[in-house]
Amino acid sequence: MSIHKQETRKKVTTHRLRKMKENGEKIAMLTAYDYSMARILDAAGIDILLVGDSASNVMAGHETTLPITLDNIIYHASSVSRGINRSLLVADIPFGFYQGDSKEALKSAIRLMKEAGAHAVKVEGGQEIKESVERILTAGIPVMGHLGLTPQSIYKFGTYTVRAKEKSEAEKLLRDAKMLEEVGCFGIVLEKIPAELAKQVAESVSIPVIGIGAGPDVDGQVLVMHDMLGINNEFHPRFLRKYANLHEQITNAVSSYIEDVRSSSFPNESESY
Numbered sequence: 001m002s003i004h005k006q007e008t009r010k011k012v013t014t015h016r017l018r019k020m021k022e023n024g025e026k027i028a029m030l031t032a033y034d035y036s037m038a039r040i041l042d043a044a045g046i047d048i049l050l051v052g053d054s055a056s057n058v059m060a061g062h063e064t065t066l067p068i069t070l071d072n073i074i075y076h077a078s079s080v081s082r083g084i085n086r087s088l089l090v091a092d093i094p095f096g097f098y099q100g101d102s103k104e105a106l107k108s109a110i111r112l113m114k115e116a117g118a119h120a121v122k123v124e125g126g127q128e129i130k131e132s133v134e135r136i137l138t139a140g141i142p143v144m145g146h147l148g149l150t151p152q153s154i155y156k157f158g159t160y161t162v163r164a165k166e167k168s169e170a171e172k173l174l175r176d177a178k179m180l181e182e183v184g185c186f187g188i189v190l191e192k193i194p195a196e197l198a199k200q201v202a203e204s205v206s207i208p209v210i211g212i213g214a215g216p217d218v219d220g221q222v223l224v225m226h227d228m229l230g231i232n233n234e235f236h237p238r239f240l241r242k243y244a245n246l247h248e249q250i251t252n253a254v255s256s257y258i259e260d261v262r263s264s265s266f267p268n269e270s271e272s273y
């Protein structure tokens with residue numbers, strides 16, 4: 001391996017991410033839930049792999065992210081951790097495992113680090129979860145915030161519409177972002193908020209701000225892997241760009257296989273012993 005290759009394959013750290021922001025290098029983040037996909041995304045050069053609680057939707061078929069458990073996330077994250085060499089592995093702490101009890105929050109974060117091999121954890125919310133964030137940070141566990149559309153509180157809002165369009169909400173979001181930076185978070189995800197507000201947040205904090213539906217003027221982007229690969233063909237929010245149509249490709253491949261089995265053209269002689 002050349003020296004240059006080694007350099008580009010250096011492990012991503014929270015420190016490196018902050019440098020990337022300083023240098024204006026954009027950060028590319030995707031979700032991953034299993035070993036095989038994690039290997040591909042890591043080798044392709046993804047900076048951050050997120051074991052998102054969106055596994056509740058895309059892996060388990062639930063309507064929301066609320067039902068997924070910490071044990072479920074640990075299963076997915078430990079699988080992902082065995083597939084990565086370079087990416088920073090961030091795991092969502094799921095609903096019910098950090099809110100309102102900072103000691104439980106720390107226990108959850110420690111389990112993700114110890115049992116799943118996570119490098120950092122992500123939690124949704126601002127002032128409401130400040131104590132939990134602070135306590136996790138005291139253990140030396142890097143924390144990423146998540147503001148704007150926070151799917152774990154969907155029943156409080158009722159819809160997945162764009163957040164912080166009102167001045168008072170926008171002001172709270174900006175305060176929360178500054179608070180998360182101040183207590184020591186290494187980054188913040190902003191989901192589905194006006195691009196102008198996201199820009200303002202990214203300019204107001206020195207930690208990386210990663211957007212999903214937050215416009216171009218942030219420090220990086222994140223998407224759910226199944227959405228951007230077009231595996232899921234029923235989800236098309238405006239912020240989603242599809243880079244493949246795997247739904248169609250998989251359907252075609254499987255149809256061909258079924259046809260070959262039914263017509264006895266698979267397996268042929270060279271595929272037999």
Ligand SMILES: Nc1nc(=O)c2c([nH]1)NC[C@@H]1CN(c3ccc(C(=O)N[C@@H](CCC(=O)O)C(=O)O)cc3)CN21
Pocket residue numbers: 053054057058065149151159160161162192223224226227232235236237238
């Ligand atoms: N597959 C998947 N992708 C995601 O991005 C994702 C999940 N699941 N699960 C957890 C959360 C939920 N997220 C969501 C959910 C819905 C919209 C959304 O825009 N929905 C509608 C609009 C709803 C409205 O305006 O009332 C849409 O246009 O599809 C966005 C993000 C993001 N996360």
Ligand SMILES: CC(C)C(=O)C(=O)O
Pocket residue numbers: 031050051052053054055092146189191212222223224
């Ligand atoms: C959409 C991203 C940011 C997320 O939290 C998830 O996939 O769970």
Ligand SMILES: [Mg+2]
Pocket residue numbers: 052053054065092
């Ligand atoms: Mg999530």
